[in-house]
Amino acid sequence: MSYENYLAGEPVIITAALTGGVQGKEATPHLPETPKEIGKAAAEAEAAGASVVHVHARKDNGERTFATERFQEIDDEIRRQADDVIIQHSTGGTGASDEDRHLPLRTDPAPEMASLDMGPMNRYDHLTSENTRGLVDSLHEEMVERGIKPELEIFNDGHMNETYGLLERRELAEPVYGTLIFGPGTLTPPKPRNFINAIDNLPEGAQFNTLGFGRHQLPFVTMGILFGGHVRVGLEDNIYYERGELATSNAQLVERVARIADELGREVATPSQARDILNL
Amino acid sequence: MTCPFLAYRSEANDRQFDEPRAYCEAAEQFVQPMRADICNDRYDLSHDEHCEIYLEHADEVPAGTETGDETENAGQSAGDDA
Numbered sequence: 001m002s003y004e005n006y007l008a009g010e011p012v013i014i015t016a017a018l019t020g021g022v023q024g025k026e027a028t029p030h031l032p033e034t035p036k037e038i039g040k041a042a043a044e045a046e047a048a049g050a051s052v053v054h055v056h057a058r059k060d061n062g063e064r065t066f067a068t069e070r071f072q073e074i075d076d077e078i079r080r081q082a083d084d085v086i087i088q089h090s091t092g093g094t095g096a097s098d099e100d101r102h103l104p105l106r107t108d109p110a111p112e113m114a115s116l117d118m119g120p121m122n123r124y125d126h127l128t129s130e131n132t133r134g135l136v137d138s139l140h141e142e143m144v145e146r147g148i149k150p151e152l153e154i155f156n157d158g159h160m161n162e163t164y165g166l167l168e169r170r171e172l173a174e175p176v177y178g179t180l181i182f183g184p185g186t187l188t189p190p191k192p193r194n195f196i197n198a199i200d201n202l203p204e205g206a207q208f209n210t211l212g213f214g215r216h217q218l219p220f221v222t223m224g225i226l227f228g229g230h231v232r233v234g235l236e237d238n239i240y241y242e243r244g245e246l247a248t249s250n251a252q253l254v255e256r257v258a259r260i261a262d263e264l265g266r267e268v269a270t271p272s273q274a275r276d277i278l279n280l
Numbered sequence: 281m282t283c284p285f286l287a288y289r290s291e292a293n294d295r296q297f298d299e300p301r302a303y304c305e306a307a308e309q310f311v312q313p314m315r316a317d318i319c320n321d322r323y324d325l326s327h328d329e330h331c332e333i334y335l336e337h338a339d340e341v342p343a344g345t346e347t348g349d350e351t352e353n354a355g356q357s358a359g360d361d362a
């Protein structure tokens with residue numbers, strides 16, 4: 001994908017990362033945590049222009065859970081409150097066992113999409129989410145069995161090599177869909193030249209999604225739109241609307257990026273168009 | 281064994297929650313849900329190995345609550361600022 005795709009005016013898929021698993025209501029009261037809250041946030045995000053919602057599961061006190069039953073409750077609420085939005089489960093889980101990491105794939109029906117982390121990521125000062133190749137392969141295998149489209153999370157340039165490695169080891173359905181992630185720590189340093197470089201390094205025919213953490217969310221999704229990619233916004237990745245002002249909802253962040261896409265001449269994809277683009 | 285600094289509170293620092301949440305009595309603040317798994321020694325995580333706040337405050341653990349661990353300086357956390 002490239003600037004030519006932008007000029008061609010192809011629709012842009014907006015993913016809303018509604019809740020995440022790292023921070024919770026202690027960071028912002030607007031972050032949805034319970035299944036009902038996540039369902040409502042999904043409906044509002046869809047109405048604002050999101051065609052995909054990326055979800056993690058939490059207990060009522062905001063703490064992480066990987067239990068299939070909790071993902072099921074969340075999906076049921078999303079389907080009850082939203083219209084046609086595509087559900088994407090996270091399979092991330094720093095510190096969790098490989099067995100736990102598979103549990104989000106086992107709802108009925110299966111989610112249409114799930115994230116697949118391409119390699120290690122440091123957390124805090126003494127913790128690493130390892131995401132070994134063995135785990136990547138076994139998660140991918142279960143996704144294939146259950147008809148789930150993997151969203152490859154590429155935290156840095158090394159993970160681009162890991163993506164090519166996965167393509168050598170496994171057959172991935174076309175198009176390959178990778179999220180390029182920019183921010184602090186283990187992530188790709190958030191500089192425009194690194195963004196261009198990452199796009200150039202993508203496998204032939206891949207579609208990309210753009211994710212900037214914190215204050216990098218807005219400029220990087222704008223670049224994503226301009227370079228023919230897709231975009232992810234939401235309170236998982238950024239809790240501020242602008243400096244010093246908390247975003248009041250996921251929908252508020254989606255509305256802004258939909259407005260930018262519109263101003264820049266790119267149609268915002270409906271869930272149905274997103275299914276066509278991603279071959280779901 | 282959970283961290284001796286862990287408490288569950290519905291209210292602190294002018295914040296109120298419907299459900300009691302993990303609160304760190306060493307840092308005197310509510311902790312992030314991901315860190316709460318470290319506080320609770322859940323999954324493959326343990327407070328005396330993975331929490332820089334615990335390692336910084338290990339010598340303040342009341343006697344008999346937990347065997348002392350070596351103290352290590354904590355730096356800035358990475359990759360969790362979003």
Ligand code: SF4
Pocket residue numbers: 283284285286287303304305306307311315316318319320327331332333334335
């Ligand atoms: S593990 Fe760390 S954050 Fe949690 S209660 Fe103990 S010192 Fe505080």
